[in-house]
Amino acid sequence: MDFLFNEYILSMIVYCGVNIILAVSLNLVNGFTGQFSIGHAGFMAIGAYLSAYLGMNFHTPFILNTILGGLASAAAGYAVGLPSLRLKGDYLAIVTLGFGEIIRVVLLNIDAVGGARGMYGIPKDGGFFWTYGWAVATIFIISQLMRSTHGRAFLAVREDEIAAEAMGINTTKYKVRAFVISSFFAGIAGALFAHYLCYLNPSSFGFMKSIDVVVMVVLGGMGSITGSVIAACIITLLPEALRPLQEITKIDFRMVIYSLTLIILMLTRPKGLFGNLELSDLWKKYVKRHS
Amino acid sequence: MLKVDKLKVCYGNIDALKDISFEVKKGEIISLIGANGAGKSTTLRAISGLLRPKSGDIFFENKSIKALPPHEIVRLGLLQSPEGRGIFANLTVLENLEMGAYTRKDSKELIKKDMEHVFALFPRVKERLKQVAGTLSGGEQQMLAMSRALMGKPKLLLLDEPSLGLAPQIVETIFNIIKKINSEGVTILLVEQNAAQALKISHRAYVIETGNVVMTGLGSELLVSPKVREAYLGG
Numbered sequence: 001m002d003f004l005f006n007e008y009i010l011s012m013i014v015y016c017g018v019n020i021i022l023a024v025s026l027n028l029v030n031g032f033t034g035q036f037s038i039g040h041a042g043f044m045a046i047g048a049y050l051s052a053y054l055g056m057n058f059h060t061p062f063i064l065n066t067i068l069g070g071l072a073s074a075a076a077g078y079a080v081g082l083p084s085l086r087l088k089g090d091y092l093a094i095v096t097l098g099f100g101e102i103i104r105v106v107l108l109n110i111d112a113v114g115g116a117r118g119m120y121g122i123p124k125d126g127g128f129f130w131t132y133g134w135a136v137a138t139i140f141i142i143s144q145l146m147r148s149t150h151g152r153a154f155l156a157v158r159e160d161e162i163a164a165e166a167m168g169i170n171t172t173k174y175k176v177r178a179f180v181i182s183s184f185f186a187g188i189a190g191a192l193f194a195h196y197l198c199y200l201n202p203s204s205f206g207f208m209k210s211i212d213v214v215v216m217v218v219l220g221g222m223g224s225i226t227g228s229v230i231a232a233c234i235i236t237l238l239p240e241a242l243r244p245l246q247e248i249t250k251i252d253f254r255m256v257i258y259s260l261t262l263i264i265l266m267l268t269r270p271k272g273l274f275g276n277l278e279l280s281d282l283w284k285k286y287v288k289r290h291s
Numbered sequence: 292m293l294k295v296d297k298l299k300v301c302y303g304n305i306d307a308l309k310d311i312s313f314e315v316k317k318g319e320i321i322s323l324i325g326a327n328g329a330g331k332s333t334t335l336r337a338i339s340g341l342l343r344p345k346s347g348d349i350f351f352e353n354k355s356i357k358a359l360p361p362h363e364i365v366r367l368g369l370l371q372s373p374e375g376r377g378i379f380a381n382l383t384v385l386e387n388l389e390m391g392a393y394t395r396k397d398s399k400e401l402i403k404k405d406m407e408h409v410f411a412l413f414p415r416v417k418e419r420l421k422q423v424a425g426t427l428s429g430g431e432q433q434m435l436a437m438s439r440a441l442m443g444k445p446k447l448l449l450l451d452e453p454s455l456g457l458a459p460q461i462v463e464t465i466f467n468i469i470k471k472i473n474s475e476g477v478t479i480l481l482v483e484q485n486a487a488q489a490l491k492i493s494h495r496a497y498v499i500e501t502g503n504v505v506m507t508g509l510g511s512e513l514l515v516s517p518k519v520r521e522a523y524l525g526g
Contacts, residue, residue, distance in 0.1 A: 156379055159380060159382075163373055165340075166361065166365070166372075166373050167439070168365030171362075226381060242486070253403075
C-alpha cells in the first residue's frame with residue numbers, strides 16, 4: 001500500500017483499523033450486552049505490551065505475538081469480569097475505570113518495558129493488511145456471534161435481566177463471556193498498534209483512550225456494528241481533517257469543532273448514527289421503499 | 292409436584308415472607324391471592340431462585356431447589372412469566388419466542404412444532420411475529436410473555452399477575468387461555484390481585500396476608516367464603 005499513499009495517510013488508515021477493532025469489540029459489552037465498561041484501553045495496553053515484549057526479546061513471529069497478546073487480555077478480562085460483572089451499571093463502570101488506571105500505573109513502573117520512558121525499537125510488523133485482516137475477522141466473528149442463540153442471550157441480558165434469568169440464561173456467565181471476547185480483540189488491537197507505531201508509552205492507554213472508544217460506540221449506536229465502524233473512522237479522522245484549519249487561522253480550533261460535532265450529532269441522533277440497525281437492515285428498508 | 296415448606300424471605304431487615312407453606316399437585320391450578328404487599332410475588336421469585344430464602348425449603352418433584360441458581364431451576368421445567376411481563380422490548384416477537392426455548396436441546400423442527408402449538412393458543416402472537424415486542428399492546432405483551440414461557444416446555448408454570456393493567460375483556464381471554472394450558476397438562480401456580488377471576492379457574496387457593504398463609508381451600512369454596520368476599524372480592 002505504501003506506493004499508493006504517503007506515510008501519513010497510511011498511518012491514519014491503519015489507526016482507523018485499530019479503532020474499528022476496539023469499537024466493534026467494546027460494542028459487544030456496552031451495546032449488545034448492555035453493560036458499561038470504560039476500561040478498554042487497559043485491555044488494549046496488555047495486548048500491546050505483551051506482544052511488543054515478545055517480539056523484541058524472543059523474536060517470535062508476529063502472528064503468534066498478536067494472538068498471545070489477545071489471549072493475555074482475554075485472561076485479564078476474565079479475572080476482572082468474574083467478580084465485577086455481578087455488579088450493575090455505575091459500579092461496573094467504576095471497576096473497569098479503576099482497572100484501566102491500574103494497568104497504566106503498573107506499566108509506568110515496570111522497568112523491563114521502559115516505564116515512563118516508553119518502549120522503543122519494537123519490530124515493525126503490522127500494517128494495512130494485518131490491521132484490516134483482523135478488523136474484518138473481528139466484524140465477522142462478532143456479527144456471526146450475534147446471529148447465534150448466544151447472541152440472543154446477550155441481547156436478552158441487555159433487555160431485561162430478570163426475564164433473561166427466568167428464561168434460564170446464566171446472566172453472569174454471558175456477561176463474563178462478552179467481556180472476555182471483547183478483551184481478546186482489544187488485546188489484538190493493542191498488538192497491531194504496537195507493531196505499527198514501533199513505540200509504546202503508558203500514556204497512550206490512559207483514561208481518555210477508553211473514553212474515545214466509548215464515544216465511538218455511543219456515537220455509532222449501541223448495538224450497531226456498522227455504526228461502530230463508521231464512528232471509529234469519524235473519531236479517528238475528524239481531528240486530523242481539521243488540522244489545516246489550524247494552519248490557516250493560527251488558532252487551535254480543532255477540539256472545539258470536534259466537541260461541537262459530537263454534541264450536535266448526539267442532539268440530532270440521540271440513539272447514535274445507526275441506532276441498533278446494521279447496513280443490511282438499512283439496505284432492506286431501501287429495497288422495500290423502492291420496490 | 293411443588294412443596295414450599297415454612298419459607299421465610301427477607302429484604303434487608305424486613306421480613307417479606309414470615310412462614311409460607313403450601314403445596315401444588317400435578318395437574319392443578321393453584322392461586323395465591325392477597326392484597327398488595329402481602330408477599331405473593333416474593334413467593335414466586337423465591338421459588339424461581341431470583342431471591343434467596345432465609346430459612347425454610349422448596350421442593351420440586353421431591354428435590355430441594357432452594358440453593359439452585361435460576362437458570363438451573365428453569366432447566367428442571369419450572370418456568371416463570373414475570374410480573375410486568377418482562378418481555379425483551381427491542382427484540383422481535385419471534386426472537387422473544389426463540390429465547391423462551393433457550394434451555395432446550397431439542398431439534399429445530401420440534402421447537403417449530405411447539406411454536407405452532409403456541410400460535411394455536413395465541414393467534415394474536417402469530418399475527419405480530421415480525422414486530423418489535425415493545426410496540427405490542429399490553430394484552431399482546433402478556434400473551435407474548437406467556438407464549439415465551441410455554442416455549443420452554445414447562446412442567447410447572449408460574450404466572451405473576453397475568454391480568455395486571457389489562458382491559459377487562461382481555462383479562463377474560465387470558466384466564467380462558469390459562470385454563471386451556473392447564474387442560475393440556477401444564478401445572479399452574481398463579482399469583483393474582485384479581486381474586487374473583489383467579490378463584491373461578493383455580494382448583495385450590497391460598498390466601499396470603501403480610502407474609503403468612505391465613506386461609507386455604509378449594510377455589511369454589513373461597514369464592515363464597517364471607518371472609519374472602521369481604522376482604523378481596525368487594526363484599
